[in-house]
Every structure is written in structure tokens, then in C-alpha cells.
Amino acid sequence: MAPSAIDPPLRPGLLLVPGWNDDQRARDRTLEQGLHAAGWACHRVDLPNATLSATERASVTREDNLRDLLAAYDALAAEPQVARDAIGMVGVSYGGYLAALASRLRPLRWLALRAPALYRDEAWSQPKEALDKDDLSVYRLLRLPPQKNRALGACADFRGDALLIGSAHDDTIPRPVIENYAAALATARSFELRMIEGADHALSHPDWYEAFRRSLFDWLGQRQAEWKVERAAAASPAHAPPPRLRILVVEDDADTLAATLHLLQALGHWATGVKSAEGAKSRFLEGVFDVLMVDIGLPALSGRELAQTLRERASFPVIFATGQAAPPQAPPDTFWLHKPYSVEQLEAALRGAAALLPPRRDPS
Incomplete structure (x- = not known):
């Protein structure tokens, strides 16, 4: 059945996936509101869920969080105003790692990662908070090809548009992690790498966060415009x-x-x-x-x-x-x-x- 004249236009969809136990929820809400105002059907995914008790949070695994993220994707894709061919994810730190994994499991047109984390494939079902942090710090200094890590492998298979943003002075996600992700994303349909000079992992200075926000909105605005042009051209010659x-x-x-x-x-x-x-x-x-x-x-x-x-x-x-x-x-x-x-x-x-x-x- 053809849509009626009063049907609202379809919107591109976007999931915001913050880091683990992110203490920047106010920033995330503001970002979500700004993206919604810019024409995106945008939802934020809490990892871990803010309603969990300390005991429940201590038992959460990466598998649990990935399952939650996929459920959030499915809910967004099922919304009638969301275009199924125009869904993306913006992942930060641990959320970036999960978004990379999700790109292999669900169709994504856009993938934006800021300081994405990287974890060993082993101990997948072990609670996240129980992972060996010292071992993780050493692992993140390694040069890893995509076939040696699930998240990097998913990025190497991604064929949409990708944006990778790193912080120049990030002790949590060091430069080798960014370089590993950049190498994996090189075969995407389009790929941009942007580094925020002087910035730490949390973007603790307002100027650093504003640089991230501008880069993200600029990139997403271009992607949205490209999608709308394609959609208009496909609709009919009258709307070319x-x-x-x-x-x-x-x-x-x-x-x-x-x-x-x-x-x-x-x-x-x-x-x-x-x-x-x-x-x-x-x-x-x-x-x-x-x-x-x-x-x-x-x-x-x-x-x-x-x-x-x-x-x-x-x-x-x-x-x-x-x-x-x-x-x-x-x-x-x-x-x-x-x-x-x-x-x-x-x-x-x-x-x-x-x-x-x-x-x-x-x-x-």
C-alpha cells in the first residue's frame, strides 16, 4: 500500500552507545537532543543499565551488553518513522567496542567510533568488571591484525561509512588501539580519522569535547545529506x-x-x-x-x-x-x-x- 500524504517522512536512525559506567550522562543527553533536532531518530543505550544494583552490575558480561545493544537496534529499526536502510551507531570507548561488534551482526550504514576500547576475545563470558586490567593495558599496546580480534575483524568487514576519532593524549585507549581500528576500517566505503590534539580520554576540557561534537555533527550532517539525495533521486524524476x-x-x-x-x-x-x-x-x-x-x-x-x-x-x-x-x-x-x-x-x-x-x- 502506498503511504498516504499525511505520513511523516522517514528519518535516519542512530544509536548512541556510551562507555561503561559513563559519568557523562548529561553530555550524552544533550548530544542525543541535538541529533534529534538535526533530523535523526536517536536513542541512547545505557551500558550498564543505570537501574542495576551494584551486585547485578558486577555480574554483567560483554555478551550481556552486546545482547542489550542488539535489542536496542531491533527496537529502533522497528519504529515506523525510521528508514531501515539508514541506521548508524555512535560508540564511545567500551560502547565503541560493542558497536564495532554489532556492525557484523546488524546492517549499519554508518559507524562512528570515539576512542573505541579493545579487549581480548578470551574470557568473553566473564563479568566485565572482573577482567584483568593490567593485562588489558598491555594488550592495548599490541599491533593487531583484524583476524586476531573480533571487533577489528568486524570493522574490516564493514562496508558502510566510518568515522574514527581519537584523543592525542589518551592513557586509557593508547594510540596503537586507534591505529589498529584505522587499519581495519580502511576498506570501508568511506573512512575518516580525526585526532583531537591535547585531549585526554574523557575530553575533560570543554574545548576538547566541543571539537568532538563539531566533528561528529559535521560528519553525520554530510552522511545524512548524501542519504537524502539518494532517496530523493530514487523516488521519482520530479524529486531528483x-x-x-x-x-x-x-x-x-x-x-x-x-x-x-x-x-x-x-x-x-x-x-x-x-x-x-x-x-x-x-x-x-x-x-x-x-x-x-x-x-x-x-x-x-x-x-x-x-x-x-x-x-x-x-x-x-x-x-x-x-x-x-x-x-x-x-x-x-x-x-x-x-x-x-x-x-x-x-x-x-x-x-x-x-x-x-x-x-x-x-x-x-
Whole structure:
């Protein structure tokens, strides 16, 4: 039966898998809320379960936790608003180890691991808290091929998109562990390794945690955009992505500029950026770009003034991306995106801009 017009759109699903007995639950909840706001059907898995008594916690094994994680995956995949072909996991420390194992047992499109732990395959049914910690510290210094460890072997078999984030000064998960995971994930469909300089395992400084959060949201935003483009193209020609546009982005915030360029490129467009209106004036040559995408609140010359100046030389559509409200009477051939905007809103603006261009403006 075809879905009705009032059915909500499908969302990609995401499981957050924190570390063992993680004391950063407030951070995790904030991360979960942010991902939900960004369009993900997101759930957090507690390992071990916060309701367990001390005695019960002491008896929990890795097998128990993996079973709990798989059950959480199955529950997420069964939710009617979740796309079954678009589920990922974000695992941290012990949660990263379990997420790696789960990638072999359930279909995952995305796998993001921060400082994933590594354990011997032996003593699988022994309580986790009873594992020999001194032996574990030695084991994590070894160079291990994927065939010598179940988690690494699962990563070597993973064919989705993978992100690995390590801390440069991590005494709990030393660099050899990160290198072992990186080598195993090298055959994934796409793989990125990012190291947070100066950071410890717990990301105890706010700047370190913010670096992790930005990296994760940037990577997941690109993956979500790619999935939506694929889904729209497969739905029908009427919903195919707009022609490939040449876009100049003007944004004075470096992080926002980088994220915008990544998103536009993920949507299939050619984009480059500058941080000031003065830089844009020299870069925007007639015939080189199709669209100007500009923030309003630029230093010195505003985005509106820049657009007006450039449009005295040539006619082209402008997308204003701003925290300000759109004017009651917007200038012709302009589109207004209110920050933070969704991927769908950006795509709508790009379609509108593409419709204003003469035939064959698609660059090759």
C-alpha cells in the first residue's frame, strides 16, 4: 500500500552507545537532543543499565551488553518513522567496542567510533568488571591484525561509512588501539580519522569535547545529506536533485563556512567559500558562479550590500543564510534561509535558484 500524504517522512536512525559506567550522562543527553533536532531518530543505550544494583552490575558480561545493544537496534529499526536502510551507531570507548561488534551482526550504514576500547576475545563470558586490567593495558599496546580480534575483524568487514576519532593524549585507549581500528576500517566505503590534539580520554576540557561534537555533527550532517539525495533521486524524476550549481559561499564564521561547503558538496554541487565581502567581490566573476550564498551580518560590508554591488555587474540568484528575519518584501531572485536551517530548506532554495538560471548552466 502506498503511504498516504499525511505520513511523516522517514528519518535516519542512530544509536548512541556510551562507555561503561559513563559519568557523562548529561553530555550524552544533550548530544542525543541535538541529533534529534538535526533530523535523526536517536536513542541512547545505557551500558550498564543505570537501574542495576551494584551486585547485578558486577555480574554483567560483554555478551550481556552486546545482547542489550542488539535489542536496542531491533527496537529502533522497528519504529515506523525510521528508514531501515539508514541506521548508524555512535560508540564511545567500551560502547565503541560493542558497536564495532554489532556492525557484523546488524546492517549499519554508518559507524562512528570515539576512542573505541579493545579487549581480548578470551574470557568473553566473564563479568566485565572482573577482567584483568593490567593485562588489558598491555594488550592495548599490541599491533593487531583484524583476524586476531573480533571487533577489528568486524570493522574490516564493514562496508558502510566510518568515522574514527581519537584523543592525542589518551592513557586509557593508547594510540596503537586507534591505529589498529584505522587499519581495519580502511576498506570501508568511506573512512575518516580525526585526532583531537591535547585531549585526554574523557575530553575533560570543554574545548576538547566541543571539537568532538563539531566533528561528529559535521560528519553525520554530510552522511545524512548524501542519504537524502539518494532517496530523493530514487523516488521519482520530479524529486531528483537540482542541477549541479557553482556556488560562492560568503560566511565569516570558519566552522559554519566549512560545514556549509561540506553540505553543498554532499548535495552534489561545486562550492567554494570566502570569509568576507571584500574577498567575495574579487572572487565573484561573471560566468564563473551560478549562485551567491551569503550571510547578512558580515563585517564591514553587509551581505545585502555585497549582493547589491555584485548584481550591478551580472544577474544571478542570491541565497541569504542568516539569523535575521526575511524582509516583508524580499528583492527579486533572492531566497532566505533562517539559521539553523534544515537540509530540506536548503534544497528548496537551491531548486528555486536553479529554476532561475538559463538552460545549461550545469558545470562539468
